[in-house]
Amino acid sequence: MSSTQDAIASAEAHSAHNYHPLPVVVSSADGAWMTDVEGRRYLDMLAGYSALNFGHGNRRLIEAAKAQLERVTLTSRAFHHDRFADFCERLAQLCGMEMVLPMNTGAEAVETAVKTARKWGYRVKGVPDGMAKIIVAANNFHGRTTTIISFSTDPEARADHGPYTPGFEIVPYGDLTAMEEAMTENTVAVLLEPIQGEAGVLVPPPGYLPAVRELTRRRDVLFIADEIQSGLGRTGRTFACEHEGVVPDMYLLGKALGGGVVPVSAVVSSAAVLGVHRPGEHGSTFGGNPLACAVALEVVAMLRTGEYQQRAAELGDHLHHELGLMVGGGAVEAVRGRGLWAGVDVVPALGTGREISERLMERGVLVKDTHGSTIRIAPPLVISKEDLDWGLEQLRQVLR
Numbered sequence: 131m132s133s134t135q136d137a138i139a140s141a142e143a144h145s146a147h148n149y150h151p152l153p154v155v156v157s158s159a160d161g162a163w164m165t166d167v168e169g170r171r172y173l174d175m176l177a178g179y180s181a182l183n184f185g186h187g188n189r190r191l192i193e194a195a196k197a198q199l200e201r202v203t204l205t206s207r208a209f210h211h212d213r214f215a216d217f218c219e220r221l222a223q224l225c226g227m228e229m230v231l232p233m234n235t236g237a238e239a240v241e242t243a244v245k246t247a248r249k250w251g252y253r254v255k256g257v258p259d260g261m262a263k264i265i266v267a268a269n270n271f272h273g274r275t276t277t278i279i280s281f282s283t284d285p286e287a288r289a290d291h292g293p294y295t296p297g298f299e300i301v302p303y304g305d306l307t308a309m310e311e312a313m314t315e316n317t318v319a320v321l322l323e324p325i326q327g328e329a330g331v332l333v334p335p336p337g338y339l340p341a342v343r344e345l346t347r348r349r350d351v352l353f354i355a356d357e358i359q360s361g362l363g364r365t366g367r368t369f370a371c372e373h374e375g376v377v378p379d380m381y382l383l384g385k386a387l388g389g390g391v392v393p394v395s396a397v398v399s400s401a402a403v404l405g406v407h408r409p410g411e412h413g414s415t416f417g418g419n420p421l422a423c424a425v426a427l428e429v430v431a432m433l434r435t436g437e438y439q440q441r442a443a444e445l446g447d448h449l450h451h452e453l454g455l456m457v458g459g460g461a462v463e464a465v466r467g468r469g470l471w472a473g474v475d476v477v478p479a480l481g482t483g484r485e486i487s488e489r490l491m492e493r494g495v496l497v498k499d500t501h502g503s504t505i506r507i508a509p510p511l512v513i514s515k516e517d518l519d520w521g522l523e524q525l526r527q528v529l530r
């Protein structure tokens with residue numbers, strides 16, 4: 131057996147089958163490229179679901195991590211450490227907000243937002259105890275905890291994980307009337323992805339996010355934008371909300387905040403909202419640790435220059451132009467997205483998203499399918515135009 135087959139057989143035998151990875155075994159990576167255990171190279175057009183916006187092995191991020199590894203990596207929040215305040219201050223500044231509550235994974239940031247919004251509802255808005263409601267959108271993806279899958283509409287994510295957490299109302303994405311009808315005096319928050327990633331890179335109708343902003347402001351409801359996948363440069367702006375001129379009450383960040391090096395997530399908001407937490411009411415041993423802060427500080431510094439956002443915008447225009455030319459030619463039904471992020475609906479007769487992904491893999495391009503015959507494209511923002519064009523050419527060949 132090849133080393134690839136050995137590694138896959140061993141993983142199948144010794145790990146839970148909660149994923150169905152493509153049959154490639156990566157052993158190293160650099161920039162937008164990955165190399166497998168047999169020396170084959172692949173263009174990474176997924177970028178760890180946007181966790182690798184700055185590319186694999188980004189020198190600035192690796193150097194920041196290495197330097198911090200030699201100093202101090204973990205204190206817990208029982209003590210202060212000397213990277214924490216800088217990280218919180220600069221991330222809050224980048225977001226135009228006042229306070230940060232750092233966690234580790236995206237799901238933890240979402241959980242933290244749910245707890246914060248409920249607490250704000252009881253302590254500030256005056257909602258009766260136990261009555262707080264949060265409005266979410268159908269086809270959302272916010273993570274995998276028991277509470278989060280309680281408000282998922284994906285049967286696969288929910289099956290056999292009950293009993294589920296109550297307190298959520300699900301409305302169709304993009305439907306303002308439905309949201310308004312679902313809203314009561316006990317509604318504390320609306321939680322939305324400004325672009326739904328896992329659902330197939332769904333961009334809401336123009337005007338929807340500003341209307342949600344106006345409605346939530348009028349009804350004294352928090353607008354929580356889950357920018358864990360859409361944020362930090364991916365769409366050509368720091369936040370996807372910016373495309374519609376919207377500033378939410380809370381940003382949820384994760385993935386690229388840790389530069390693909392360490393898991394770092396955060397809730398970023400005003401002092402009026404995050405100020406509801408008191409010592410002992412919420413926390414995490416690793417949240418805001420020195421290593422995480424050192425890497426994320428460098429991520430924030432890189433985003434402050436605007437160069438990654440600009441690159442994503444320019445290369446994104448090119449990507450969407452090229453993908454647009456494929457629509458209607460018998461192979462591609464529709465393309466959606468913004469910046470260096472696209473959902474491509476392949477004509478089902480040509481194969482499932484999985485089959486298309488496998489054919490692309492054989493040609494040296496790694497992407498991930500989502501529902502049905504949709505594949506998503508989200509290369510690292512550092513990809514060169516030549517490499518992007520090469521990847522697109524492989525897609526054309528596969529769809530021919």
Ligand SMILES: Cc1ncc(COP(=O)(O)O)c(C=O)c1O
Pocket residue numbers: 179235236237238240271272273274323327328356357358359360384385
């Ligand atoms: C929008 C969004 N929110 C939350 C999450 C959960 O993040 P994590 O997998 O780090 O828990 C994801 C992951 O894909 C996501 O796309």
